[in-house]
Amino acid sequence: MGCTDSKDQAQTPTTQGKIHGVPASANCMGPLLLGMDVGAAKLETCNLMEGAHMKPEFIKMNAFHQVPLLEEADGFALGESNAILRYLAAKYAPELYPADPKTRARINFALDVCGDTLYSKWLLVVCPVQGFRGPHEDLNKARDDLKKVMDAFATTFIGGKSGKFICGETLTIADYKAMPYLWALMQPVCEAQTGVKLSERMKTYVEDVMAAVKNNEMLKSAGGWSLAEHIASKKDALPDAQGVVVIVGEPGEKCIEPTKGPAKAEEKAAKVHGVPMSCNALSPILLAKNAGIGDIEMCNVMEGAHKQPEFLAKNPFGLVPTFEGSDGFCVGESGAMLRYMAGSYLKEVYPAADPKVTARIDWAVDAFASAVYPKWAKIVPPVMGFQPWASPEEQKKANTELADALTMWATSFLDSSTGKYVCGDTLTLAEYKVLPY
Template identity: 50%
Template sequence: MGNLCGGPATAPDGKAKIHALTLSCNAMSPVLFAQDTGIGAFEFCDLMSGAHLKPEFLAKNAFHTIPTYEGADGFTLGESNAILRYMAAKYAPAYYPEGDPKMRARIDWAMDAMGTSVYQKWLQRTYPILGFGSHPADQAKVNEELSEILSCFKKTFIGQGKYICGDKLTIADYKVMPYLHCAMQPMIKQKSGIQIDPRLEQYVKDCMAAMPSSSMLKAADGFGVEEFLATKTDLPNYAGSVVTCGSGPTAGAIKTGAANAGEKAAKIHGMPVSANCTGALMLATETGVGAMELCNLMEGAHKKPAFLEKNPFHQIPTYEGSDGFCIGEGNAIMRYIASNYAPQYYPGDAENRAKIDMAMDLFSTGVYQKVAVSVVYPVMGFGAPPADQAKANSTATEALGMVEKTFFKTGKFLVGSQPTIADFKAGSSRLPDFALEDAGEFVLALPFLYAANQPAVKKKTGFTLPPRFVTYVNDCVEAFSKSNSLLSSAGGFSLKEYLATKECNISIPKGSKAAEIYVYFLPAGGNVDFGGIPSPQGRWDVELVDQDKVFTEAEVRRHNREKDAWISFNGSVYDITRYIPQHPPCSGLDWSKRLAGRRFEDFLGQDAFGPAHLGCGPDANCSRGVKAELAKILQPYRIGKLAPPVLSDAARQWPDVEPGAVRLCLERSDGSLFGIFTVAELRKAFKPCTKTVTHQCSTSGNVNTKEWTGVRVSELLPRMGHRPPTYETLVTFVGMDGFGYSMFWSRAMRDDVILAYSQDGEQLDAERGGPLRLVKDGQHAKWIETIIVE
């Protein structure tokens, strides 16, 4: 096959070796950097002859991948980005300046964006011409997708100066340039129908002029990318119109300098069902640096101008410091937080950090593809199951075996006896199909493996997480005591809660009549034994329903999540879990979280809720006797009767509630949600406030003095990121009984306004207005479950 390089095939003695191939843009990034800085040189790894599978290579990199770094001192390392960071940190710090945290974060963001989001589109248009795969089914669509993602890249990183960090060449440029150089070749334009924007072409030319070893991309004994592509004249030409990739505006001013000192109010824009978000969010929570700012992808929050100013890629997670500094990509966010605020999670010398980086990159690429894509995601409904699940399970187990062989050398965590950001990284997953690109392209170790260890995954796929990783997951959960609840409790959207909804295997007794069964569409992955009943075409979910069963209000309230949603209406109880996704006007996170577990009557007549939202038609009016029509629409979802209310005395009744089932919803007047808490979560997240108040009951006239403990509203609302336009904005506290109390924002921000959860040291029960009661001088409001800010 030839030498495959424009210089020596073997690195000189005393120099590091970068085992690589010249046709691999991913591998050439560290090769060019090593040679330009004098750190090392190219070492030909002949994949075609299986050199990467020989014992001597596997001793360097158990994952048998290129590039692989081999230092003169015997230190070895895999993964392109990890190798670049290691060489720069150890031998050439000017290319990755530790003294400029914000520039480092920009470098990390650019490298991760190119290696994940951009790469996934780039490879589909270049690899088929290089001979490494076939064209996608819809080439024109992928061309447009590549164009969009490169426009995002350009708007974020290209514009101020020649390079990604202005006029300063960094390892980010060594990472990015080879990919763009390949994409700008004439044969790619002719055969794939893409060309890159002139500004990106100029960027490539500027980089190559500053990188002497970039000549290897032009000529390398016939296997330089440029000369190799020029030989592909026999391939069919692209039949459609050529798309210019990366058009649009360039990047704005580059932020550099020190990290914001003592950061405690950073926002991690994201959603807890994204394991990629979970890692960054857990780290921010664990360290006290910040908290989640809900970015509702279903409502398009990530496409709004205010969000795009923070992250043009419209992806989560996105970090926003209280000083306004923003970065994207989960790995980059975690490095920034750990490096500047929690170094114990990114400790040690260059070699130790390099192993952490390698672990993070592996769980973002190779391990992710084998375990997340083939095993976890199909169960979550985020993709089709593999054709051979048993083979996929074996491949996933093999990949984890390589992880075990490479890491866990000196302790119970991936890289040592104490947890690091690699452990936050190794456990995440991605969002559903509509949001995959908006959730970034990679995952984290704990969230990812935590998801793989859930019962639904084993039940649906037969995959069992190896014992070493079960122990590892348990060790991580124990170590992350301040943030581990995000894995299991997030209003129905934590990994545990979400996967629990996928355990749907139902058997119907033989002899059952069709009139006795309750039929739904079955989510992907479910199994049904119909017991001899002829089933409709397709896959269905069937369960027996006793429509005379009686449920209490407390039982209804326990089913208060989008994936487990009950409502009561007109004396009946309905399970609308499957109604929500089948009827777009009703779909949405905020809709289900507001209504699930509650009485539909409480919402009739409000602008955000009404018969039109249940399919009655746009002209329906709740005030004109439409209950019969609503009952008819809901009838297929009826599961029983609502028990009569429990009376407390002759004059008054209170809701039949269980404290653990009640959630406090923080809403805007348009119905969108910006926060949700259980009482337990409020207790854990906010410092308790205790005040003594003398109160006269307006009904009985009784006067009493009580000590109330709870959460200051002035801490709750601002911490959740809500800022009203004026101090005259109304804040309304709504109780379970439909009654509420309103006050201006300026009044709500006083220290005497609290949401109390205990009275005289005892937990508030429903009789005393609990689980949450509004307490302010002169006014009380009971059973609070919603706060609406205009």
């Protein structure tokens, strides 16, 4: 499928699409709640236990055989939770994804944190309770790792004084994304079996978002498969955690407040903090250089520069890359930086006129990050000396998994009959993301 132009800008759904997924999945619930709230989609239960996501008709829509998956009445299909959220909001509820550049950058920062940095720690704590993974291997470490990320999340997005949501008093798709993960942590069985509790500030945040989301009842009741019902059904599956209760989501002393406004005009001195051997950092570095707005600012992670107070004031997660404009505006997460810079300084690589074109780019970027990168990370970092080599047997398996993931990505986004890039012959954000890897 190429990125042909479309003039369909309808803001009121005329037909209702489907979101293939399961209500017991926090990753599915954000897009599902939004789709239901705007009247654009309803749940189409995808029974993963019976392999519904591996059937030919599903794989035809999503070669990655993952949920959630949006299927519209005209046949348009879209994968990746964050891509679906952006698309539904852009098309049906733009007030949930404001065009203001700095507000949108904050939203995308939060979306990408939830999809990777936070989720990777959350799943090690919650998924064993749900029965989606084996029992906790090292619960104490998993809880400590989750606390670090959740505290940084609260410091960056929730703990300020500007309002009750991630963007102050404005409900956005970032809140639709974050809330289900936090709601799961609040369930009594999850608290008992993990010894993890949300801070009072985070509990208040969840309650505020729940009150603003019209179809929040699906989090509590869905024929036994809601997050609340599913977790409650696991009461006797694992023993209760012993020892000290870990409170997660405690904001730091100095929180980052939401900022509104355009990106700095005629920017020439923006910095992308990172290291040039990092493919994740190279993507925004290349875009910054090509747009003529800035360059790399070396951050020596080997010496802990990313953990210094002055860096944590820019990005409380202590991660590179981090964008810093010469006006002092900062944003983390590679994908969020790419969208901010492209939307403000290089619009042709991230066109916004057609939601379906933008959605295709978003899906390609997010699918590479979620489906390809984890496989790539088992192959290239050992070559670069960043982690030890696997055993020959494990290496063979890793090689096969990466080859399969790349094939799925190419099948989904590259079609030589329509052009050489994700969107035909038009270079886009997707190429900036993928090329360094």
